[in-house]
Amino acid sequence: xxxxxxxxxxxxxxxxxxxxxxxxxxxxxxxxxxxxxxxxxxxxxxxxxxxxxxxxxxxxxxxxxxxxxxxxxxxxxxxxxxxxxxxxxxxxxxxxxxxxxxxxxxxxxxxxxxxxxxxxxxxxxxxxxxxxxxxxxxxxxxxxxxxxxxxxxxxxxxxxxxxxxxxxxxxxxxxxxxxxxxxxxxxxxxxxxxxxxxxxxxxxxxxxxxxxxxxxxxxxxxxxxxxxxxxxxxxxxxxxxxxxxxxxxxxxxxxxxxxxxxxxxxxxxxxxxxxxxxxxxxxxxx
Amino acid sequence: xxxxxxxxxxxxxxxxxxxxxxxxxxxxxxxxxxxxxxxxxxxxxxxxxxxxxxxxxxxxxxxxxxxxxxxxxxxxxxxxxxxxxxxxxxxxxxxxxxxxxxxxxxxxxxxxxxxxxxxxxxxxxxxxxxxxxxxxxxxxxxxxxxxxxxxxxxxxxxxxxxxxxxxxxxxxxxxxxxxxxxxxxxxxxxxxxxxxxxxxxxxxxxxxxxxxxxxxxxxxxxxxxxxxxxxxxxxxxxxxxxxxxxxxxxxxxxxx
Numbered sequence: 410x411x412x413x414x415x416x417x418x419x420x421x422x423x424x425x426x427x428x429x430x431x432x433x434x435x436x437x438x439x440x441x442x443x444x445x446x447x448x449x450x451x452x453x454x455x456x457x458x459x460x461x462x463x464x465x466x467x468x469x470x471x472x473x474x475x476x477x478x479x480x481x482x483x484x485x486x487x488x489x490x491x492x493x494x495x496x497x498x499x500x501x502x503x504x505x506x507x508x509x510x511x512x513x514x515x516x517x518x519x520x521x522x523x524x525x526x527x528x529x530x531x532x533x534x535x536x537x538x539x540x541x542x543x544x545x546x547x548x549x550x551x552x553x554x555x556x557x558x559x560x561x562x563x564x565x566x567x568x569x570x571x572x573x574x575x576x577x578x579x580x581x582x583x584x585x586x587x588x589x590x591x592x593x594x595x596x597x598x599x600x601x602x603x604x605x606x607x608x609x610x611x612x613x614x615x616x617x618x619x620x621x622x623x624x625x626x627x628x629x630x631x632x633x634x635x636x637x638x639x640x641x642x643x644x645x646x647x648x649x650x651x652x653x654x655x656x657x658x659x660x661x662x663x664x665x666x667x668x669x670x671x672x673x674x675x676x677x678x679x680x681x682x683x684x685x686x687x688x689x690x691x692x693x694x695x
Numbered sequence: 696x697x698x699x700x701x702x703x704x705x706x707x708x709x710x711x712x713x714x715x716x717x718x719x720x721x722x723x724x725x726x727x728x729x730x731x732x733x734x735x736x737x738x739x740x741x742x743x744x745x746x747x748x749x750x751x752x753x754x755x756x757x758x759x760x761x762x763x764x765x766x767x768x769x770x771x772x773x774x775x776x777x778x779x780x781x782x783x784x785x786x787x788x789x790x791x792x793x794x795x796x797x798x799x800x801x802x803x804x805x806x807x808x809x810x811x812x813x814x815x816x817x818x819x820x821x822x823x824x825x826x827x828x829x830x831x832x833x834x835x836x837x838x839x840x841x842x843x844x845x846x847x848x849x850x851x852x853x854x855x856x857x858x859x860x861x862x863x864x865x866x867x868x869x870x871x872x873x874x875x876x877x878x879x880x881x882x883x884x885x886x887x888x889x890x891x892x893x894x895x896x897x898x899x900x901x902x903x904x905x906x907x908x909x910x911x912x913x914x915x916x917x918x919x920x921x922x923x924x925x926x927x928x929x930x931x932x933x934x935x936x937x938x939x940x941x942x943x944x945x946x947x948x949x950x951x
Binding site for chain 2: 505506507575576577578579580581582583584585586589593594598
């Protein structure tokens, strides 16, 4: 009897601790969202979203930053999505699973842990200086693309691993080539997962400051970038300026919170898109 | 080997198979006669599945494996450099242990093998799908719902779907790798009846750990143990008067 009571108490304490941890995490997250929403909500207006900053950024909106973030994310996607997916397909489906492949995979995993400022400095050397793209939206997008690649490769590989081997073998046993079995019987079932992982990686890239700091983001521009060779304004960098570098820091605080809110909504929106894509493609399969 | 077998469709000679350093098959020489059912029986881990998977070179896709010896299909070495493994697998179909329908419609499952071989003609596809489903005795159960996902079928139906899918590409040989181990007894009976009728048009090789099943469906039986062929003979002889003491012990249930 005594033992049974002890077991129950132990279980109670165990679950209590687990629940407490989750509660703390959620509370911090909600508090954070609430604070940004409360302080930034007041700044949000159509003008704020559609106009350029005015009067030393103490008035006006953040449209150039929104536009720049979209543009740079687009370039990131153009680099990271096809390269990442194709690399993952090669690694998971074709490469012989020997020591070299394991080493490559380990390196890729490790690259995703490299601090983003390091990517930023690498981007300066490679894209800005060596390849002479200058400080531009192209250099910044490519730098973010490099940073996102390890994520897209890893996520795509995980998605490919969820496709049962029996689909591959079943196709081969019917006289399919390896390529046919992958194209018709593996990829269709892996693509939703691959896309989800990829969009999550892009959302992370959209919110990064360090990699674009030296490669193309500008403090303030009176015009929108006209080509991939121009500099651009971006939400995370704009936020950084407004929060720490502005000469009238108290006055622009509401605008800074507004920018933060827009950035969070943007990233959340991208993540939701990933969820919707996965859901839709999964349903189509059934 | 002095067993009267008629025309050999598949023949292996001194077949060895290695998973890395482990020798899983040792000098296996078996004849699978044309238009007959040959059963491979033996305790778990004896190399039955490994053996059957060498016949259509499905083991090629497992890294670190090695084959030695000869595998003949119609007298021609299937491992010769001029043999196209893709064409070999079309000629030697396979049904796996666990039903493995693709997450597509019933129709698309059956049509899969034809489509990857470039068949686009809709009416021809429909014709082959019906013929294949009739061939696997599934037509009457699914003819009104060919557009449904194959996962909606029961386990036994799924296995017959996989048989129909194999039939659709008109193979000459069908390999069954323990086809009934994951389905219920009634479904098993249906699959067994099917195998019986299939031998009119095909050469069948079936791996099974169910001795009664081997006795019921096969014309010839090979008994394997620890990677070696212990005895190969006419099924009736194996089950009534085996030449080898090990075979007798196994079929009478003394081990295994």
